[in-house]
Amino acid sequence: MIPADYADLAAKFPDETVTHAYVRDVELPGAGTLALVTLDNDLDHRRPTTLGPNSLVELGAVFEQLKARTAAGSLAAVAVTGKPYYLAAGADLSAVGRLATEEDGRQMARLGHDVYGTLSGLGVPTFAFINGAAMGGGLEIALAADYRTVSAAANGISLPEAFLGLIPGWGGVYRLPRLIGPRNALKVMIENALGNNRALKGPEAYELGIADACFEPADFLEQSLAWAGRILAEDAERATVAERRAQKAAASEDDWEQAISAARSFVAARTGGAAPAPAKLLEVLASGRGKTQAESTALEIESLAELMQTPQFRDTVHAFLELVQKRAKRPAGAPDKALAQPVAKVGIVGAGLMASQLALLFARQLKVPVVMTDVDQAKVDKGVAYVRAEVDKLLAKNRLAPDAANRTRALVTGSVSKEAFADADFVIEAVFEDLAVKKQVFAEVEAVVSDDCLLATNTSSLSVGAMAADLLHPERVVGFHFFNPVAAMPLLEIVRAPKTSDEVLATAFSLGQALKKTTVLVQDSAAFVVNRVLLRLLGEITAAFDEGTPAAVADTALKPMGLPMTPFNLLAMVGLPVAQHVTESLHAAFGDRFRVSANLQRLIDAGVTSLWSTDDGGRQVVPASTLALLEFGGTPSTAEELLRRTQDALAEEVGLMLEEGVVQAPEDIDLCMIMGAGWPLHLGGITPYLDRVGAAERITGRKFNQQ
Ligand SMILES: NC(=O)c1ccc[n+]([C@@H]2O[C@H](COP(=O)([O-])OP(=O)(O)OC[C@H]3O[C@@H](n4cnc5c(N)ncnc54)[C@H](O)[C@@H]3O)[C@@H](O)[C@H]2O)c1
Numbered sequence: 083m084i085p086a087d088y089a090d091l092a093a094k095f096p097d098e099t100v101t102h103a104y105v106r107d108v109e110l111p112g113a114g115t116l117a118l119v120t121l122d123n124d125l126d127h128r129r130p131t132t133l134g135p136n137s138l139v140e141l142g143a144v145f146e147q148l149k150a151r152t153a154a155g156s157l158a159a160v161a162v163t164g165k166p167y168y169l170a171a172g173a174d175l176s177a178v179g180r181l182a183t184e185e186d187g188r189q190m191a192r193l194g195h196d197v198y199g200t201l202s203g204l205g206v207p208t209f210a211f212i213n214g215a216a217m218g219g220g221l222e223i224a225l226a227a228d229y230r231t232v233s234a235a236a237n238g239i240s241l242p243e244a245f246l247g248l249i250p251g252w253g254g255v256y257r258l259p260r261l262i263g264p265r266n267a268l269k270v271m272i273e274n275a276l277g278n279n280r281a282l283k284g285p286e287a288y289e290l291g292i293a294d295a296c297f298e299p300a301d302f303l304e305q306s307l308a309w310a311g312r313i314l315a316e317d318a319e320r321a322t323v324a325e326r327r328a329q330k331a332a333a334s335e336d337d338w339e340q341a342i343s344a345a346r347s348f349v350a351a352r353t354g355g356a357a358p359a360p361a362k363l364l365e366v367l368a369s370g371r372g373k374t375q376a377e378s379t380a381l382e383i384e385s386l387a388e389l390m391q392t393p394q395f396r397d398t399v400h401a402f403l404e405l406v407q408k409r410a411k412r413p414a415g416a417p418d419k420a421l422a423q424p425v426a427k428v429g430i431v432g433a434g435l436m437a438s439q440l441a442l443l444f445a446r447q448l449k450v451p452v453v454m455t456d457v458d459q460a461k462v463d464k465g466v467a468y469v470r471a472e473v474d475k476l477l478a479k480n481r482l483a484p485d486a487a488n489r490t491r492a493l494v495t496g497s498v499s500k501e502a503f504a505d506a507d508f509v510i511e512a513v514f515e516d517l518a519v520k521k522q523v524f525a526e527v528e529a530v531v532s533d534d535c536l537l538a539t540n541t542s543s544l545s546v547g548a549m550a551a552d553l554l555h556p557e558r559v560v561g562f563h564f565f566n567p568v569a570a571m572p573l574l575e576i577v578r579a580p581k582t583s584d585e586v587l588a589t590a591f592s593l594g595q596a597l598k599k600t601t602v603l604v605q606d607s608a609a610f611v612v613n614r615v616l617l618r619l620l621g622e623i624t625a626a627f628d629e630g631t632p633a634a635v636a637d638t639a640l641k642p643m644g645l646p647m648t649p650f651n652l653l654a655m656v657g658l659p660v661a662q663h664v665t666e667s668l669h670a671a672f673g674d675r676f677r678v679s680a681n682l683q684r685l686i687d688a689g690v691t692s693l694w695s696t697d698d699g700g701r702q703v704v705p706a707s708t709l710a711l712l713e714f715g716g717t718p719s720t721a722e723e724l725l726r727r728t729q730d731a732l733a734e735e736v737g738l739m740l741e742e743g744v745v746q747a748p749e750d751i752d753l754c755m756i757m758g759a760g761w762p763l764h765l766g767g768i769t770p771y772l773d774r775v776g777a778a779e780r781i782t783g784r785k786f787n788q789q
Contacts, residue, residue, distance in 0.1 A: 084139060084142030084143060084145075084146060084193075084196055084197060084200065085139050085140075085142060085143045085146075087193075087196070088135060088138070088139050088142075088189065088193050088196075089139070091135045091186060091189045091190065091193065092135040092136045092139045094135070094186070095134055095135050095136060095177050095180075098134040098135065098136045098137065098174060098177055099123055099125070099129070099132065099134070099174070100123065100134070100136045100137050100140065101121050101122065101123045101131040101132060101133060101134075101137040101140075101141075101170065102121070102122055102123065102124065102137075102140060103119050103120070103121060103140055103141045103144040104119070104120045104122060105117055105118065105119050105120075105144060105147075105148070106118050106120075108307055110158065110159070110307060110308075110310060110311035110314065110315075111311060112311065112315050113158055113159075113310075113311040113314035113315045114157070114158025114159070114314065115156065115157055115158055115159075116157070116158060116159040116160065116161055116209075116307065116310060116311075117148050117151070117157050117159075117160045117161070118160075118161050118162075118163065118307075119141075119144060119145075119148075119160065119161065119162045119163070120162075120163055120164065120165065121141070121162065121163070121164045121165065121168075121169065121170050122164070122165040123137075123165070127165075127166055127167045127168075130167075130168050130170075130171035130215065131164060131165060131168050131170045131171060131220075132170070132171050132172060132173065132174040132175070133170055133172065133173050133174055133194075133219050133220070134173070134174030134176075134177035134178075135177060135190060135193060137174070138193050138194060138197050139193070141197050142193070142196060142197040142200060145160075145197060145200040145201050145204065146200060148160050148204060149200060149203075149204055149205070152204050152205045152206045153205065157206055158206060158207075158314055159206050159207045159208065159209060159310060159314055160201070160204055160206060160207075160208050160209070161208070161209035161210065161211055161227075161306070161307075161310060162201070162208075162209070162210050162211070162223055162224070162227065163210070163211040163212075163213050163303065163306075164213055164214055164216075164220075166213070166214065167213075167214040167215060168213075168214045168215045168216075168220070168238075169210065169211075169212050169213060169214055169215065169216035169220050169221075169223070169224060169236075170215075170216065170217075170219065170220030170223060171215055171217050171218075171220055171238075172217040172218030172219040172220045172221075172242075173190075173194070173218055173219040173252075175246070175399055175402060175403060176399075176403060177190075178190060178248075178390060178399070179395075179396065179399030179400075179403070181390055183391075184387050184388070184390070184391050185387075187386060187387040187388075187390035187391060188383060188384070188386075188387035190386075190390075191251055191252070191382065191383040191386035191387055191390075192383050194219060194222070194251075194252035194253075195252060195253065195379050195382070195383065198222060198223060198226035198252055198253055199226070199379075201223065201226050201227060202226045202227070202228070207228050207229065207310075207313065207314060208226075208227040208228045208229070209227055209228065209229045209230070209231070209306070209310050209313075210223060210224035210225075210226075210227040210229075210230045210231075211230075211231050211302070211303060211306040212224050212230060212231065212232040212233065212236055212239065212284070212287070212293060213233050213236060213299075213302055213303070214233065214235075214236050214237075214238070215236065215237065215238030215239065215281070216236070216238070216239050216240075217238055217239070217240050217241075217242060217281070218240070218241060218242055218243055218246075218250065218254075219252050221239060221240065221241055221250075221254065221292075222241075222250060222252040222253050222254045222257075224292075225253060225254055225257040225258060225261065225292075226253055226257070229294050229310070229313055229323065230292065230293040230294055230295075231293055231294065231295045231296070231297060231302075231305070231306040231309060231310075232284040232285075232287050232288050232292070232293035232295075232296050232297075233284050233296075233297060233298075233299045233302040234284045234285055234296055234297065234298050234299060234483065235284060235298075235299035235302075236283065236284035236287070236299075237281060237282075237283045237284070238281045239281055239282040239283070239284070239286075239287045239292065240270065240274060240275065240279070240280070240281035240282060241254050241258065241270055241271045241274075241275060242274075242275045242279050242281075243271070243275065243359065243363070244271060244272055244275040244276060244359050244360040244363050245275040245276055245278075245279045245763065246359075246395075246398050246399070246402060246763070247357065247358075247359045247389060247392065247394050247395035247397075247398040247399070247763070247764055248359055248386060248389050248390070248395065249359060249362055249363040249366055249382065249385055249386065249389065250271055250363070251366070251382035251383065251385055251386040252382070253375075253379070253382070254271070255271065255363060255366050255367050255370065255378075255382060256370055256375055256378040256379070256382070258270065258271065258292075259333075259338075259341075259367065260331060261291060261292065261327070261330070261331055262290050262291040262292060262330050262331065263291075263330060263331055263332065263333045263337065263341075264333050264337060264338045264341035264342065264367075265333070265337060265340075265341040265344075266290050266291070266330075267341075268341050268342070268344070268345040268367075270282070270290070270292075271363060272345045272348060272349060272360060272363065272364075273345075273348060275360075276348070276349070276352045276353070276360060277570075278570065278571075278572065278760060283480070283481055284296055285480035285481075285483075286479070286480050286481060288480075289480050290330070291326070291327065291329075291330030291331070294323045294326065294327070295309050297309075338371060342364060342367065342368050345364055346361075346364055349361060349364065351647070352646055353644050353762065354641040354642075354643075354644050354645070355641070355644075356394075356641065356642055356643065356644025356762070356764070357394055357644055357762060357764045358389065358392055358394060359389055359394070359395070359764075362385050362388075362389060365385075366378070366381050366382060366385050369381065394764035395764075396766075397763070397764055397765060397766030397767075397770065398763040398764045398766070400766050400767075400770070401752065401756060401763040401764075401765075401766050401767050402763055404749070405749055405752050405753045405756060405767060406600075406753070406756065406757070406763070409749050409750070409753050410600040410601075410753060410757070413576075413591060413601045413602060413603055414602075414603065414745075414746040414747060414749075414750060415603040415746050416576075416587070416588070416591040416601070416603055417584040417585075417587050417588040417591070418584075418588060419588060419591070419592060420588075421584055421585045421588035421589075422585075422588040422589045422591070422592035422593075423507065423534065423536075423585065423588075423589045424507070425448065425450065425507045425508045425536075425589065425593055426450050426451075426507055427450055427451045427452075427453075427505055427506045427507055427508075428444045428448065428450060428451070428452045428453075428506060428507070428508050428509070428510070429452075429453050429454075429455070429500075429502065429503035429506035429508070429509035429510070429527070429531075430444070430452060430453070430454045430455070430509070430510055430511075430512065431454075431455055431456075431500070431509065431510070431511040431512065431513055431523050431527065432454070432455075432456055432465075432511060432512040432513040433454045433455070433456035433461050433462050433464060433465025433466070433496060434456070434461070434465070434512065434513075435566070436512040436540055436564065436566065436568065437454055437456075437465060437512040437513075438454070438464075438465040438466075438468040438469055439468075439564075439566070439567065439568035439569065440510060440512060440540070440564065440568060441454050441465065441466075441469050441494050442468075442469045442472050442473070442490070442494070442568075442569070443564075443568050443569060443597055444597070445469070445490045445493040445494045446482075446486070446490050447596060447597045447598055448593075448596055448597070449489065449493070450493065451493050451495070452493055452494050452495075453494075453495050453496065453497055453502045453503065453506070454466065454494070454495075454496045454497075455496070455497050455498060455499065455500055455502060455503070456496075456498070457498070458498060459498055462496035462497065462498055463496065465496060466494060466495065466496040469490075469491070469494045470491055470494075473487050473490050473491050474487075500526050500527055500530050501530055503527055503530050503531050503535075504530050504531065504532075505532075506531060506535055507534070507535055507536065508535065508536045508538065508589070508593065509527050509531060509535060509536070509537055509538070510537075510538040510539070510540060510562055511523050511524065511527070511537075511538070511539050511540065512540040515541060515542060515543065515544065515660075515663060517544050517545070517548060517549065520539060520541065520544065520549050521548075521549055521551075521552060524537055524539075524549060524550070524553055524559070525552065525553065528553050528554060528555065533555065534558075535558065536558055536559075536560065536586055536589055536590070537550075537553075537558050537559045537560075538559070538560050538561070538562035538590065539559070539560075539561055539562065540562055540563060540564055541561065541563065542563065542609065542613055542660075542664055543608055543609040543610075543613060543663075543664045543667035543668065544667065545579075545606060545608070546559060546560070546561040546577045546579040546582075546606045547579040547580045547581065547606050549579075550579055550581060556579070556581040557581045557582060557583040557586060558583070558586055559579055559581070559582060559586075560576065560577060560578070560579065560582050560586050560587060560590045561575065561576065561577025561578075561579065561604075561606065561610070562574065562576060562577070562590060562594075563575040563576075563577060563604075563610055564599075565612070565758050571757070571758060572599055572600045572757045572758075573599065573600050573602065573612065573753075573754060573757035573758030574594045574597070574599035574600065574601050574602075575602055575604045575610045575611060575612065575754065575758070576590045576591060576594060576601050576602065576603055576604065577604050577605070577606050577610060578603060578604075578605060578606065579606045580606065587603075591603075600753065600757045602745065602750050602753055602754050602757075603745070603746065603750075604744055604745055604750075604754075605742070605743060605744050605745075607671075607739075607742060607744045608667050608668055608670075608671035608672065609664055609667060609668050609671075610744070611739065611744060611745060611750070611751055611754040611755075611758070612754050612755065612758035612759050613664055613668075614668060614735065614739065614744075615732065615735060615736070615739075615751070615754075615755060615759070615768065616652070616759055617661065617664055617665050617668055617676060618668075618675065618676065618731055618732060618735040619640075619649065619728055619731070619732060620649050620652065620653060620661065621665065621675075621676055621677055621679075621731075622724070622727055622728045622731045623636050623637070623639070623640070623649040623650075623724070623728065624636075624649075624653075624677075624679045624681070624682060625677055625679070626639075626718075626719045626724050626727070627681070627714075628679055628680070628681050628712075628713075628714060628715060629714070629715040629716075629717045629718060629719070630714045630715045630716050630717055630718040631718040631719045631724065632718065633650070633693060633694075633704045635718075635719070635720070635721050635724070636649070636650075636719075636724065637649055637650045637651075637693075637694075638721065639719075639721040639722075639724035639725050639728070640724075640725060640728060641721075642725060643725075643762075643765065643771070644762045644764065644765065645760075645761070645762070646759075646760035646761075646762070647760075650692070650693045650694055651692075651694070653692075653693070654691060654692035654693070654694070657691075658682060658685055658686050658690070658691060659686050661682070662678065662679075662682055662683060662686055665677075665678050665679075666678055675731075675734070675735070680713070681711075681712045681713065681714075684711045684712060684713075685708070685711065685712075688708075688711050690708055690711070693708065695708075726777075729772060729775050729777035730777050730780060730781050732768065732772060732777065733772045733777035733778045733780065733781040733782060734781050734782075736748070736751055736768065736769060736772060736778075736786065737778070737781060737782040737786075739751065740786070748767075748769035748786040748787055749767070749769075751767075751768060751769055752766075752767025752768055752769050752770070753767075755767070755768045769786035769787055770786075770787055772786060773785040773786055773787055
């Protein structure tokens with residue numbers, strides 16, 4: 083049935099990279115024959131398996147054939163697994179993004195349900211062996227099976243649909259909460275998805291109950307098959323699984339309500355209602371509560387068809403495919419990779435907030451010795467202790483294997499003497515944001531290290547060229563700007579100073595890639611990209627507040643942009659003094675476009691850390707004691723005026739950055755804001771947004787992007 087019904091849809095995608103479904107029979111001693119279906123697009127591991135219409139039609143046809151065999155009694159079980167590193171990376175977004183009509187979308191949604199439904203209705207026990215990444219539709223295949231195993235080395239297990247502008251509408255939204263309870267299901271579908279598309283590792287997926295068993299990667303398939311044999315043959319093994327599942331799924335009526343209401347608040351805070359998908363997901367989940375699976379299926383199909391036609395989904399697909407995937411993989415302007423030098427030891431100057439996080443990242447990802455220095459032993463000890471404590475937390479959460487935890491702990495050491503950097507290949511400083519201090523630090527480090535050791539700075543706003551100016555080898559200096567929190571923020575701005583050599587830059591890019599960060603080349607210009615854009619935005623909001631705009635109006639005016647947090651909350655998170663300090667650098671570099679707010683300084687002087695406080699009734703208020711510190715003008719703005727003013731300011735700043743050549747192209751600014759500031763994908767990037775709302779043309783006389 084499946085191939086015939088969907089032939090027309092599949093024919094619309096002749097260029098699809100097809101994921102094939104290969105079948106082989108495996109004899110399970112004492113339990114009969116298991117048909118093992120392997121999903122594979124016959125390409126190397128850099129090309130994940132995805133599920134477009136042609137792939138699904140083929141998979142459906144294979145399941146139909148297996149159904150005939152189960153009906154004839156010749157199969158005891160069916161299992162699905164994937165090519166190395168992937169079960170499947172989900173629906174083929176380039177195909178889904180090109181579905182022209184709502185009816186095509188409906189067909190695509192129904193096709194997935196039909197195929198997965200065939201698997202779950204085979205009439206024999208079904209298994210999914212999650213050997214690697216299982217994203218979206220890839221994980222939903224596994225959820226459609228009766229039993230699941232997962233590899234301890236798998237990562238990339240997620241239902242990212244809400245992040246991409248869809249819902250896990252191939253059964254995930256129905257099945258996952260019933261498998262692992264509503265709270266954990268919403269953590270996966272909402273919190274992880276909207277939290278920058280976070281994915282689970284194998285052991286975490288097992289812990290949550292997504293998988294019934296977890297095996298080491300070395301003999302994952304053999305172990306999974308043997309386990310499947312036991313499930314088929316032994317009542318006790320099935321009873322153990324059933325008991326564990328009952329525990330993981332247990333949820334009262336109250337649990338459901340609380341989980342949904344907490345997720346609603348999370349979504350409102352994250353998207354400000356500007357992205358329709360997460361809200362739709364919650365609606366389907368909540369209303370599907372009392373529905374049968376068939377009724378929920380109908381709802382899922384309609385919701386998917388509707389969402390696929392929204393501009394937010396189209397913009398998301400553009401941002402995801404063109405920026406997050408394509409541009410992030412091939413950073414514009416990066417020199418030839420062949421010039422990169424190996425890095426076998428890393429030095430970090432400072433053991434403070436950023437330095438300790440950097441130590442953990444370098445040790446975990448590069449697996450090379452990392453030594454931190456600071457001005458006294460107590461500070462060094464604190465930095466090293468931070469790394470140890472974080473490793474313990476990761477271990478406890480199953481996000482790090484015991485071996486990796488031991489290795490990471492052993493790799494990180496501390497010293498009060500910069501002599502410890504003598505044999506380092508790469509030294510990064512993360513000391514106070516003060517040019518004189520940084521110059522002094524670099525001079526001290528250069529006196530110790532070898533001639534070909536790179537020197538990097540994590541400065542947020544200072545001139546990298548000025549920092550390098552008095553060194554013997556200024557060509558070895560590069561900016562390496564990470565964002566806080568380092569583990570969670572994917573962006574790394576790599577700053578080329580006037581004298582930075584190509585070899586040094588190439589090493590910086592290769593290192594950034596090894597650290598699994600998205601790297602963007604930026605020129606040595608005050609505050610680079612993300613902080614310059616964010617502080618221009620914050621500057622407009624604080625200026626309007628200072629002019630007399632009520633706090634509630636000022637802080638919600640940008641709601642239609644769907645930013646991950648409001649401006650005043652962002653200010654509090656960055657820290658008022660840090661924001662003020664960076665604004666001062668920007669003011670010095672660019673003048674009055676960046677206004678240093680006297681009110682902000684008053685708050686800093688009084689030790690106020692956030693404008694907002696919560697009153698006894700749980701409402702957000704600016705306390706009277708805070709208001710008493712401030713002086714306001716008499717020219718308040720409305721929310722509409724402030725939104726437009728901020729759009730215009732952003733268009734002006736972005737236009738200037740492009741003119742100055744801070745980055746190679748508008749797409750780099752889009753990528754920076756998405757990866758470094760959580761700018762939402764559904765806007766398609768900041769520059770398409772500014773084009774769409776007319777700000778680019780109003781201010782620069784042209785659009786940033788050709789349509
Ligand atoms: N905090 C952030 O969110 C953030 C984000 C990105 C970049 N940065 C940048 O990272 C750098 C560090 O910021 P932080 O927030 O980690 O500061 P921090 O105050 O937490 O840490 C700075 C550390 O440097 C040490 N130090 C000072 N002089 C030193 C010297 N001569 N030798 C060795 N150690 C010395 C200090 O004792 C302190 O422990 C700054 O340039 C900052 O702009 C910060």
